Amino acid sequence: MSELTTVARPYARAAFEFAVDSNKIEAWSAMLSFATEVVNNPTIAAILKGDKAAQELASLFVSICEDQLDENGLNFIKIMAENGRLSVLPRVAELYAELESEHKKVINVDVVSAYALSKKQKIELGLSLEKRLARKVNLNCSIDNALIAGMVITAGDLVIDSSAHGQLTRLSNTLQS
Known part of the structure; x- marks a missing residue:
């Protein structure tokens, strides 16, 4: 995955x-x-793994995408095809979305809790995180009964583990050292 990111990052940043x-x-x-949906199509994915020349791939992609992409988008696809990088388009789109969120001062936060959060709890948590992270927060909530109690909050590189499972794991590690 890191290799894909290394290849995709310059394209995402340029776009x-x-x-x-x-x-x-x-x-x-x-x-x-x-373009990502086109790449993820099983037929196109098989063609990308084949031994078609870059020019053929570029013209195939342009013929499929020309109604959906503007002139600059088509040029972007041609450059990626010429460099043999069409298969990393999905990762380029992901990185682009991250740059867009950062630009708009929005962050996606994953909240995994032991039990379902009430609407009031979600609002309070969202406001608290917005204050701490200085960004607008989009909460993605899910439930994991293995946590026993509490929650794990992940926002980019930040991880806040207030779950009983996490506390027990930390206690166990401390006792073993």
């Missing part, structure tokens, strides 16, 4: 910078999403 400069952030997001 995002161009989108910001041309004031087309949402349009580029839509174009990359469409």
Whole structure:
């Protein structure tokens, strides 16, 4: 995965910078999403793994995507095809979405709790996280009974583990050292 990220990051950054400069952030997001769907199509995925020449792949992609992509989007696809990088388009789209969220000062936060959170708890947690992270927060809540009690909050690199399972694990590690 890190190898894909290393290859995809310059493309995502270039696309995002161009989108910001041309004031087309949402349009580029839509174009990359469409191109990702094309890459994820089983037939296209098999063709990408084959031994087709870069020119053939570029013309195939352009013929499929030309109604959904503008001229700059088509040029972007051609460059990726010429460099043999069409298979990393899904990761480019993911990285682009992260850059877009960062630009808009929005962060997706995963909350895994032992029990379902009430609407009031979600609102209070969201407000608290917005204050701590200085960004608008999108909560993605899920339930994991293995936590026993409490919750695990993940926001990018930040992980807050207040679950009983996590506390027991830390206590066990402390006692073993």
